[in-house]
Amino acid sequence: MSNYPKPDAATLLEIYKKAALIKQNDERIIKQMMAGKLVMPYYSPRGQEIIPSAISVSLQDDDYICTIYRGIHDMLAKGFPLGELWAELAGRATGTCKGKGGPMHLTCPSKGMMVTTGIVGSSMPIANGLGWAAKLDGKNRVSVANFGDGAANIGAFHESMNMAALWKLPVIFLCQNNLYAEHTSMAYSRVVEKISDRAAAYGMPGVTVNGNDPDEMYGAAKVAIERARAGEGPTLIEAMTFRFNGHLLGEAGHYMDKALYAKAQEADPMPILRARLIAEGIASEDAVTAIEKEIEARIDAALTAAYEAPFPDVSELKRDVFAEEIA
């Protein structure tokens, strides 16, 4: 990992901007839910901000990503329009999916966000297909499959990794290992410590990195992306992280290891990166604060517009079932 490319100052700031948007957006969603203004199952990405931020700085709009119910961080990092996001969460007709998909099925093809699934493991086989399409197009695009540590034990993981390696698909399998799958820890889900060790079973490179460290995450992602663009095939990246708000907002969380949780909180990547930017003179305290203020303003605008927008008409039940509206 020492030989990984490192992000320069501008990139590091870019990573922070994305991560801050994810964090502040998450905090606002939770506030709105507590206030009863948003009603939905919410899988908070708080704590995992660095992972998608550090990979997205090396992705283009037309690179594909597939993600899961816990995927708003992946979306925002890749440039998901904030207004359409909030409108979708609020179930409005102006939402990216016209309110029909909701938080678990966010989609935005113009930014390469093709599929968001609520079925564990299912982002991977589909990401392969997008990788196959990219390969046929011959435009050196890549396809990123986001999934969790728990998803590494389901059959679709195995079939997808094997096929991607066999077909040398430009796919990055990004396992965001936050140590829990719902209420289940590794002790109840697998024997092998490192999920990245499974890559060898498919003849694919696999690495485990600290997903909360922008340098490591950026470096591992860049190497995998370049490998994919060069037609050398897929890579499995296991990005170690932690989710501070548990699996589903509102859960009791009794299953979590208190000490582990405390340790993770001390290592919260957001204040650490913020402090680093200032310490290294990449941005002044004021500049960072300004960035955060601007994000708050964007969120304000997005949610205000969302709540003012109309709900979809009931006739929408007959649209998009098939391309042609059903009678």
Next chain:
Amino acid sequence: MSNYPKPDAATLLEIYKKAALIKQNDERIIKQMMAGKLVMPYYSPRGQEIIPSAISVSLQDDDYICTIYRGIHDMLAKGFPLGELWAELAGRATGTCKGKGGPMHLTCPSKGMMVTTGIVGSSMPIANGLGWAAKLDGKNRVSVANFGDGAANIGAFHESMNMAALWKLPVIFLCQNNLYAEHTSMAYSRVVEKISDRAAAYGMPGVTVNGNDPDEMYGAAKVAIERARAGEGPTLIEAMTFRFNGHLLGEAGHYMDKALYAKAQEADPMPILRARLIAEGIASEDAVTAIEKEIEARIDAALTAAYEAPFPDVSELKRDVFAEEIA
């Protein structure tokens, strides 16, 4: 493998007896099919006789096995009653499954043959459950899951291996690698050479042995079985072999590598083991011939009885759908 236990003379003879029964039974089935006396899809095990013969000498009647459509060799090695086998192949009411299952679903609980499936990969998850039952019973029984090289690429393989290792189940995953999955060779199915290398992804021991060599196969099987009986958990055994009659009887076989096929035929394990028994003085030429004659006689009796038996009554369609006959 040098430190594997070796079969003694009596055991070697036992292995040959089982293998000869499998080979001669296969040849008779093919004759009967050619003569139009048996009509069924037939997946010949010719060439794979040693594998189940060498493992079965270390199994008890109450040890469980699950196998696949290509499984008559696994059955006969474990003591499947020949008469009930032939009656089942002939679709007769006296068949082990009353003619309702046929060659792809042979079952004989009294000999531990619990499930035969026609769905690739599905023998493994079920074998785990039998292993769990055996573990709960506390009788040190083991459960053997037979499957092919092609099945190592399907999701059920991954989920089953992971769960068995995690739960330390007394399961032997026996991959009979005959180099082809229907018409598909490794070049079109995976990158990694050794399927046994996948065991590491689950924290399970995995070995590749020459399944056609009675010593190696017996040794690897014995070690895995003892490990399972001792409560130390599962093992993956990849037994290298070859199928001389292709995937499905009657196929063209154009997909096969001619040179590979020729080489495999020279290494046909049956004449080799036969010659060895005589050379090592384990059995005289006459004794071996007598064994083979006796097998022929048993097969004659089995098929004659099968053809004389009645077909199941149509009322059987209402039986065994549920335990209680349906109206």
Next chain:
Amino acid sequence: MTDTTTITKMTMIEAINAALHDAMEADPKVLVLGEEVADPQEGGVMGGTKGLSTRFGEDRVKSTPISEQAIIGAAIGAAVGGYKPVAEIMLMNFIAVPMDMIVNHAAKLRFMSGGQTGVPIVIRTMTGSGFSTGGQHADYLEAWFAHTAGIKVVAPSNPGDAYGLLRAAIDDPDPVLFIENLPSYWTPGPVTKEVVPIGKAKVAREGTDVTVIGHSLMVTHALGVAEKLAAEGISVEVVDLRTISPWDRETVLASVRKTGRAVVVHEAVKQFGIGAEIASVITENLWGTLKRPVERVGAAFSAVPFSKPLETAFAPQPDTIEAAIRAALA
């Protein structure tokens, strides 16, 4: 009802938890497995299996990796090996993942083995729209399994039946798919702890003008509508199917023979749903007696939408059922 029976009030989820406790207590062969089912994982995401692993140990109550094929496979194998596993598939949509294990194996092994083996498993799963969970978390898929020979399908509408049907399902020698309605989990009701036989429907409310046939949450809706229409002098009989396969033709036909009018309702998509089979059997058997064609009520032909107004319009609501009853009476 025996006079020793004591009636207590429980919610649906409490009744399910009690049935699992009592079944494991009564028979050491009963096992429980699934994601999060043991107490270190909080005894199920909804607490349905709370306390079981603490009481009966983690050999009999196993939390699993996210491996639905392996979960059902382990249940099938243990069942063939003499046990009675209760496997949980967290949500009904996820049942598509282990579909092969269920339909090609659990449902068929008895028949294919000529009765030499059997698969006495219960697959508990929950579903139901109304919680804004969107397109992959709320489908009713009972029709797939009702169309599959060899597996039974039950869906209780109240705590008492949930307890009684789950006890029956666990002791049944064949695989049983046990469908739980998420929005009904916290609805309290009387629980006598009597076993409810599989295959027997219940006349949940007697009436003379029209018969409404349904299961799960739709029975609750139908009873509410029946109460409302009674005020108008319309007498609605409500038949709670309880078991979808094999379903109780006798009870349904007897009711419709009496009323001459029928409405079949389910939350699943209407097209090719179980209502079609029930309506067809009623029509075939009561031709001449039936005063109007059987009305069918089901969800819209779409995925479950997220946006509240769409989600509400998607699934049958009391007013939809009321409209169908009025149409049946026209």
Next chain:
Amino acid sequence: MTDTTTITKMTMIEAINAALHDAMEADPKVLVLGEEVADPQEGGVMGGTKGLSTRFGEDRVKSTPISEQAIIGAAIGAAVGGYKPVAEIMLMNFIAVPMDMIVNHAAKLRFMSGGQTGVPIVIRTMTGSGFSTGGQHADYLEAWFAHTAGIKVVAPSNPGDAYGLLRAAIDDPDPVLFIENLPSYWTPGPVTKEVVPIGKAKVAREGTDVTVIGHSLMVTHALGVAEKLAAEGISVEVVDLRTISPWDRETVLASVRKTGRAVVVHEAVKQFGIGAEIASVITENLWGTLKRPVERVGAAFSAVPFSKPLETAFAPQPDTIEAAIRAALA
């Protein structure tokens, strides 16, 4: 039929192969994937894809590992990425393995994305009893998919329709399940190479006394029975559904409105099969016109048995259909 159309005779499997060749020739976005589909693997176990990889290359025609979830996933992803993949699932029973990919993803992505994405894939699969393949290799499972919003289901009964429906399916913007009857593969018939629109049934034989509605092999059986009964002066109209979902109500209702009697037949298990929906819609729309309840014919409620006499008794045969027609005329 345009006058430039040339009619040639082909078997069903030849027609399918020709449709794949022509579609790949016509549109570089058309892809083919599945087990054994490329020529090094002999172009499909039945030769359905023979010649494609040699002609169009192994980038567009890919033989896969035995990984049904990955096969359908790859097809879905490629479709979302702008291609038109034709995925083969060797036998219909194996479709239970990638069930999640099909019903929770292929069928739902368009709706859940609010129309931003679509999944123009075709899933070819074969099935049908009669070849002694037993319980896991011959089921008709069209009912599961007809009950699923977002996926179309077609099942040709002859080579001409096989060609025309496959071309239409490949060009359809939505997922299409294409069901092929194994025993019909070698039956020859005329092929005009015209596209057959999805959603349109065909009156395969005109008649006035009773309408028989079916698809796939059952149409062949029905036509034979109709011919036989014609000698007795019984005039049977045969409607070939061709598309099961969305099915052609207009053509079916027009026919039954004329005959007043209907028989619906499918090889799938009768209970909760597609015949129930069709019978219900006929009854709901032609109440008063219908002279007798709609007769439904389907397979026995069991797994497909191996033993020949049982296998024959399991599935509808010409004589079963004849008996149902006579019952409908009673």
